[in-house]
Amino acid sequence: MDVNVIKKSEGSQVQQLANEMGLRKGPWTVDEDAILTNYISTHGEGHWNSVARSAGLKRSGKSCRLRWLNYLRPDVRRGNITLQEQILILDLHFRWGNRWSKIAQHLPGRTDNEIKNYWRTRVIKQAKQLKCDVNSKQFRDALRYVWMPRLLERLHPAPQKLTNQTEPETQTGVLVSNRNGSDSGPLLCAKQSNCLSDSSSGQNVSVGNQWSSFNNQLLFEQGTNENGHGCGGGGESLECLWNDENVWFLQQQLCDDLEVKFNSLA
DNA sequence: AAAGATCTCAACCGCGTCGCT
DNA sequence: GAGCGACGCGGTTGAGATCTT
Numbered sequence: 633m634d635v636n637v638i639k640k641s642e643g644s645q646v647q648q649l650a651n652e653m654g655l656r657k658g659p660w661t662v663d664e665d666a667i668l669t670n671y672i673s674t675h676g677e678g679h680w681n682s683v684a685r686s687a688g689l690k691r692s693g694k695s696c697r698l699r700w701l702n703y704l705r706p707d708v709r710r711g712n713i714t715l716q717e718q719i720l721i722l723d724l725h726f727r728w729g730n731r732w733s734k735i736a737q738h739l740p741g742r743t744d745n746e747i748k749n750y751w752r753t754r755v756i757k758q759a760k761q762l763k764c765d766v767n768s769k770q771f772r773d774a775l776r777y778v779w780m781p782r783l784l785e786r787l788h789p790a791p792q793k794l795t796n797q798t799e800p801e802t803q804t805g806v807l808v809s810n811r812n813g814s815d816s817g818p819l820l821c822a823k824q825s826n827c828l829s830d831s832s833s834g835q836n837v838s839v840g841n842q843w844s845s846f847n848n849q850l851l852f853e854q855g856t857n858e859n860g861h862g863c864g865g866g867g868e869s870l871e872c873l874w875n876d877e878n879v880w881f882l883q884q885q886l887c888d889d890l891e892v893k894f895n896s897l898a
Numbered sequence: 899a900a901a902g903a904t905c906t907c908a909a910c911c912g913c914g915t916c917g918c919t
Numbered sequence: 920g921a922g923c924g925a926c927g928c929g930g931t932t933g934a935g936a937t938c939t940t
Contacts, residue, residue, distance in 0.1 A: 657909080657910070658908095658909075658910090658934095659908075659909075659934085660908090660909090678926090679925085679926095680925075680926075681924085681925065681926095692910095693925075693926085694910085694911090694925095694926080694927090695909075695910080697926075697927085698908085698909065698910080699908090699909085701927095702907095702908070702909085703908075730928095730929065730930090731928090731929090732928075732929065733927075733928060733929085744927095744928075744929080745907080745908075745909085746907080748929075748930085749906070749907055749908085752906095752930095752931095753905065753906060753907080757905090
């Protein structure tokens with residue numbers, strides 16, 4: 633597919649210059665991929681502008697770099713984000729915010745672009761469902777105290793397994809949930825009051841340490857537990873965690889008065 | 899089956915930073 | 920220190936795929 637896309641936004645001097653130089657934009661062709669891959673395998677990465685010129689690609693250096701890093705690199709992992717990766721992303725984003733490249737460094741084979749897309753398409757969607765702002769304390773608490781623990785629970789149905797593998801305090805709260813027939817948010821939250829105390833007393837580090845410990849385990853396990861325990865057999869969808877009941881609970885509790893509860897628990 | 903809505907993700911853009919001259 | 924080019928990052932876009940009606 634040979635696409636010479638002339639964008640509406642074209643008009644800047646840079647773009648005009650690019651056009652005059654005959655630079656291509658839009659989707660990469662198989663031939664272009666092959667040229668870039670061959671060139672880099674021979675000459676290595678870096679100096680992207682000269683790569684574009686020397687390889688005979690009518691692409692900008694930026695475009696070559698992006699194509700290589702996000703798609704052609706041999707160690708790029710394709711396919712669904714695993715449960716482990718989802719937990720890591722949630723945790724790391726909690727710590728660092730939209731530092732996608734920094735987060736990606738902790739997910740081998742995943743690109744910042746992929747993680748960014750995951751966040752925008754999955755996580756922000758959930759925030760909208762809950763009628764919360766994605767950056768609000770309510771939603772961040774929902775991620776931290778409900779979503780992540782439930783992912784962990786899916787990953788490790790038997791809590792003892794984790795307890796035996798990491799330091800004891802790593803497991804406080806986050807793995808506890810009420811499974812008496814139906815999920816019960818309030819009980820879940822009450823059982824996690826120790827976590828809340830940690831964060832509200834300014835001891836985010838301790839919670840971070842809990843997750844750091846678990847992150848190490850996740851990274852270790854990624855090679856052996858690729859499929860996790862998704863709700864649909866091999867499915868890795870998060871959406872199953874956000875069933876109607878959970879959404880209802882979170883809307884009721886988190887977006888209305890959970891913040892008050894947190895404060896009182898602290 | 900078709901049309902419209904929604905989702906996904908590759909690719910682009912603008913901007914900040916870094917290193918060299 | 921100023922100017923410049925290269926690079927990397929985060930935000931945004933839009934085409935194609937998928938789902939819903």
